[in-house]
Amino acid sequence: MSRLDLVEASLLQMDKKCVRRGDRITAQCPAHDDREPSFVASTTSDDAVLFHCYAGCSGASIMEALGLRWDQIKPHDRRQQMFRRPRDPSYDECVCGIAEADMRQGKRLNQKDLQTYRQSLLRQHRSAR
Numbered sequence: 298m299s300r301l302d303l304v305e306a307s308l309l310q311m312d313k314k315c316v317r318r319g320d321r322i323t324a325q326c327p328a329h330d331d332r333e334p335s336f337v338a339s340t341t342s343d344d345a346v347l348f349h350c351y352a353g354c355s356g357a358s359i360m361e362a363l364g365l366r367w368d369q370i371k372p373h374d375r376r377q378q379m380f381r382r383p384r385d386p387s388y389d390e391c392v393c394g395i396a397e398a399d400m401r402q403g404k405r406l407n408q409k410d411l412q413t414y415r416q417s418l419l420r421q422h423r424s425a426r
């Protein structure tokens with residue numbers, strides 16, 4: 298069972314709407330009353346799970362809601378590393394994915410999210426060259 302399987306299992310157990318596409322999950326956030334899925338989780342190359350709630354739930358509250366421990370979803374040395382750290386390419390992928398999904402649904406991004414989205418987009422373009 299991969300780390301992402303664990304997250305998926307927890308979400309399903311909580312009756313959250315959850316869509317899995319390969320190494321990526323889009324779901325209703327476990328930590329707040331979520332109607333449109335604003336929670337995204339994805340797997341990095343080293344099999345850590347990165348996740349993000351677009352509504353702004355903290356990592357700790359999400360982990361608590363999922364009933365998981367950090368060491369269950371991240372390799373030991375990365376346990377404290379949060380999704381916010383924009384080093385991992387999958388971070389940018391994730392941010393862009395959520396932002397674009399939101400815009401497709403006609404949601405307006407706030408200033409902060411828009412800025413995060415633009416930075417991720419830029420980094421993605423740079424690394425694609």
Ligand SMILES: [Zn+2]
Pocket residue numbers: 326327328329331335350351352353354
């Ligand atoms: Zn949330």
